[in-house]
Amino acid sequence: MRAISYAKLDTLFAKIAETHGVYLPVEGKKGTDYKRWEQGDVYSTALNSNRSPKDIFFPQSENLMDFKVEGKSIEIVDTRSESEDFVIFGVRACDVKSIEVLDRVFLKEPADSYYENRRSHAVIMSMACTKPAETCFCKTFGIDPAEPMGDIACWVDGEVLYMNANTEKGEALLEKLEGITEEASADAADTAKALITERMAKLPLAALKADAFGAGKTQKYFDHPAWAELSEACLGCGTCTYVCPTCQCYDIKDFNTGHGVKRFRCWDSCMYSDFTQMSAGQPRLTQLERFRQRFMHKLVYYPENNDGMFSCVGCGRCLAKCPIKMNIAKVMKTIGKENDND
């Protein structure tokens, strides 16, 4: 375990920035979001950024490749370049887990080289929570916000930031920082850990369980009558998808610049009607079907393909942002309810 005075965070970031890009949550006009650190930026202690650090690995919009079209000929231009080494600081335990959820999609063979490139150059410095919110339910998915994963786990206790390496990558970075950090005892962050554990237990969603869901539950829940009521007010706005750290569906579109064609990848949402629209027909005609797809995917289909791991980390962003106050916690409580009587 290493320690540095919380007042010296700038020194820490500046030291890391000598060899790595640094990304961290910073408060702006529209709330807290991840950005590239520059001298003067202040690390935001906000519990959750508006959007998770998903953007850093899987940008909302990215150029995949270019094409030069001349007469009947086409030239493909590979626009990829090797990513720099970078550190993401301050990632909450839920968001760290979400990166593992994304890894299982993008790094599965055949791996997505755009994602793999950034992912392989990243060092994650996670941050234990101090003040969890009413919308938090990471424990439902087995995540412990007192012991965040990531290459280096961090805790703040009063005026001190404690850092502990979880991986070789993390150890290597901590070694580089030895000049500005001090050795701390292995139990130095225990008080901070105990406090968060105590606070988590008092949250309104502390008792929410995911046991009713997982692989093999498709037949059981697909035709559940409650989908109709749950989805009735859904606007299909896709906000839940965009703030979700694990949603990973995407669209690919071409843009003709007049000097050539750029092929882009953009985030997409299964909540949108044209997501599955074909010239031959539309397999999901109603919002009920689209709504159901999103939750069945996170709670049943994804676990079926990923050793039981859920595609929700309980970050609570969708609880806070949904304009009609619908969310996955309500879905789980309603659809999974019958299970109590099994």
Add this chain to the structure above:
Amino acid sequence: MIKEPLMPVIGVVTDIRIDTPDVRTFRVVTPNGEKPFIHKPGQCAMLSMPGVGEAMFSITSSPTNTEFMEFSIKKCGCLTDWLHAMEVGQQVTVRGPYGNAFPVDTEFTGKDMLFIAGGIGLAPLRSVINYCRHYRDRYGRIDIVYGSRTKDDLVDYNEIITEWIGDDDVHVHLTIDREQEGWDGHVGFVPSYVKELGFSTENRIGILCGPPIMIKFTLQGLVDMGFEKSQIYTTLEMRMKCGIGKCGRCNVGSKYICKDGPVFRFDELDELPDEY
């Protein structure tokens, strides 16, 4: 940097065959004149014209054809409109192969084959039919029931007439929806024609592809004849962007049609939500 699965290669269109008023078959090779890649019967590829779009199409030529790849494409949207308007010599992009394939070298070996298609539904089956014709001694009797709205809408008509019909123990049963001048063949819908013909279930594999309504009634007809759903295969169509199970569009239950499909047995489909 590792190989990128979304990165296509260049394909050159060397031949365009007009099949029907709205279906054309495009022959594609690499700029070196080679087949773009090896595939198995039933697999698909992403074809694109940069700036217009990219979409998944079944590869209609047989893997036994080592010189080129063919795609039979119906005009029904932006990209397909563009493809129908292009001329020989045009370059496009192609990537693949995607998806599973019909189990031609395992489950199908030694079986009597019953192919049932409607309209453009013949396109994905042509690769399987020609594969079976190429390795003729590996399969039993081959029946092909194929129907379309009119005589002019029969895809691959010339190939059927000049090649398939003459093959040993290959029985082609063509039908069109309504009477038409110059047509002395069968008239009627595919599902009822299949019933009329009647097929024994023993040692036979059925493969269906066509409009959903045709699939529905033909499947019912076959089940009524005594076929097990595990004897009957189909190939599905969903909107796709990546082809490798990541973009999420073709997700049905825990399956991705692009990589776990597009070929399914009907007993397997019973396990999936009815969203395809």
